[in-house]
Amino acid sequence: MSIRSSRFFRAFSAAVVVGLVLGGCYAGPRDYRYYVLDYVPEVSKARASQAPWPVTLLVRNFEMGEAYQRQELVYRTSAHEIRYRWKDRWALRPEHVVSDMVRKHLVEIRLFQAIQNQYEEDSPDWELRGRVVSLEEYQSTAGRFAHLEVRMDLLRASDNRVVWGKDFDLRREVKGEDPVLVVRALSSLLEASVDRTVQAVDSVLAAQLPSSQAEQGVDR
Numbered sequence: 538m539s540i541r542s543s544r545f546f547r548a549f550s551a552a553v554v555v556g557l558v559l560g561g562c563y564a565g566p567r568d569y570r571y572y573v574l575d576y577v578p579e580v581s582k583a584r585a586s587q588a589p590w591p592v593t594l595l596v597r598n599f600e601m602g603e604a605y606q607r608q609e610l611v612y613r614t615s616a617h618e619i620r621y622r623w624k625d626r627w628a629l630r631p632e633h634v635v636s637d638m639v640r641k642h643l644v645e646i647r648l649f650q651a652i653q654n655q656y657e658e659d660s661p662d663w664e665l666r667g668r669v670v671s672l673e674e675y676q677s678t679a680g681r682f683a684h685l686e687v688r689m690d691l692l693r694a695s696d697n698r699v700v701w702g703k704d705f706d707l708r709r710e711v712k713g714e715d716p717v718l719v720v721r722a723l724s725s726l727l728e729a730s731v732d733r734t735v736q737a738v739d740s741v742l743a744a745q746l747p748s749s750q751a752e753q754g755v756d757r
Contacts, residue, residue: 571628572610572720574638576728578645590742594649595661595694599636599687600668606631610716612674613684619673625716635669635687635727642731648739663742664692665734674719675708682708683722689734691741701741705730 605611608631609621627634643652643665653661671686690702707729709722 568624570625570716572625572717573628574634574720574724574727576638576724578642578728578731580646589647589650590746591650592662592742592746593651593653593659594643595653595655595657595664596636596640596643597655597664597666598632599639599666601632601635601672602670605669605672610674610719611672612676612719614676622716631672632669635672636667638724638727639665639667639731642728643735646735648735661694664694665738666690666692670706672723674711674716681711681714681719683711683719683726684708685723685726685730687727687730689730691738693745700745701737703734703737705733 610625668688
């Protein structure tokens with residue numbers, strides 16, 4: 538290759554690179570946004586003055602449908618189509634997002650003496666299992682909605698029997714286009730679901746625990 542051809546090739550290569558950069562083919566760092574479910578559980582004065590039940594509860598990571606096992610936030614425009622917001626992402630693995638917040642809620646209200654996660658080896662007295670069916674934004678002609686559908690089950694560890702269970706399918710309208718508004722609404726819907734679960738579980742424990750433990754529970 539001649540010196541003139543070599544110079545021409547280098548100049549041509551540099552021009553191509555500059556063109557690609559200006560054309561956006563060499564993009565800079567992706568501008569991702571990361572989100573978490575979060576809220577501050579409200580503890581009533583009556584509950585705050587009571588001691589927790591003298592038992593332990595295991596909360597494993599919730600199961601989640603395959604369509605939601607992605608880092609991107611999910612939104613729908615119909616019952617038959619799922620889309621993903623590739624720039625808007627969960628800061629935690631999706632299957633951990635809900636279960637971590639449920640554990641935090643239960644620790645704050647002190648309904649149980651101890652809350653365990655799935656990595657602890659001590660045998661619990663009770664177990665709360667959950668499955669997230671929907672964790673998404675739903676868009677329709679009626680507006681934009683945060684949609685949470687989750688199943689909660691309370692099991693007695695001694696015989697692995699489900700003593701209480703409930704499906705929660707909740708929606709809340711969102712005013713505005715920012716995805717953070719959807720995440721806030723989803724946080725609020727999760728709080729409402731856990732509040733109802735706590736009320737039901739409290740009643741179950743009062744009925745299921747031995748009389749000696751139930752008497753301690755009355756004085757909680």
